[in-house]
Amino acid sequence: MPRTVDHDERRSMILEAFMRVAAREGLHAVSLRAVAAEANISLRSVQYYFDTKAGLMQSGLTALEKTSNDRLRARLLALGPGPSVRATLEAYFAVALPTDHESRQFHMLWTSYAMLAMTDPEISDRTFVDGPDRQQERIASLLEKGKSEGDFHRELDGEIEATILISLIHGLGTAVLVGQQTAERAFASFGHHLDRLAEKASGEPCRDQQRSR
Missing domain, CATH: 1.10.10.60 (Homeodomain-like)
Structure with a gap:
């Protein structure tokens, strides 16, 4: 049979x-x-x-986004119930960094797709706007939660800071991919920015302000 x-x-x-x-x-x-x-x-x-090849490539793009979401979901589940806002943001960053074969492959393909979408009408460029937009909204929501829990200053602009964090995630990810930054250095830079947000919440001046005195 x-x-x-x-x-x-x-x-x-x-x-x-x-x-x-x-x-x-x-x-x-x-x-x-x-x-x-x-x-x-x-x-x-x-x-x-x-x-067609176009159909296969569009399905591949959809599969890439799903893979990224699955990796993030698994990372968050590993944190256990009720992770802190900072731990959750660090999980977002960790998943975005190309530190192993799978994540490097994802970054290389995602970047290649983004460039191709600018010239090939058969590849939808909305994926490269809608996906990051959803991620930015989730991060902004996390920052608002952090404000309510006292992790960040209550006057912090969640939308602006989410934009900055998304830029750090994408920019540092590319820097690690091409070898301009090490993963350790990228983690340190991301953590430094989160430290500054936390310092503002505690009422202490940022390190830059301390050095200027």
Whole structure:
């Protein structure tokens, strides 16, 4: 009796093969045939799930965002119940840093997609706006929670600080990816900014203000 095909599993396998080809050779080198060879299946099988290269690439982009959200969810669950606002923000940052093979692959592909979306109308550029927007809203909400719990100054502008933190997360992530910063240095820089927000809450002057006296 022939084995029943698990279509979700087969689709995931094809997407994983696509990710490996794209990360290794670049998005420009991706073809349905190359993905089929990587997955060790027939070209017809790939075409059954993805009619065109554009369809495969758009599905790959969706899968990338899901992978990032899954990694963040797992990191937050590992913190246990009721983590502090700071621990949660640090989890966001830790997931964003390209410190292992999987996270480096994610960053390389995400950046490649972002550049391609600027010139290829078949790749939706909304993903690169809507995703970060949702992340920024979550961070702003966390900052408001931190204000109510006394971690941050009550007059802190959550939306502005969320914008700054998102910029730090993305900018430092790219700096680590290209080797301009080490992961340790990036963590220290992010922690330094959180320290300054906490200092304002405690009524103590920031280090910059102390040095100016």
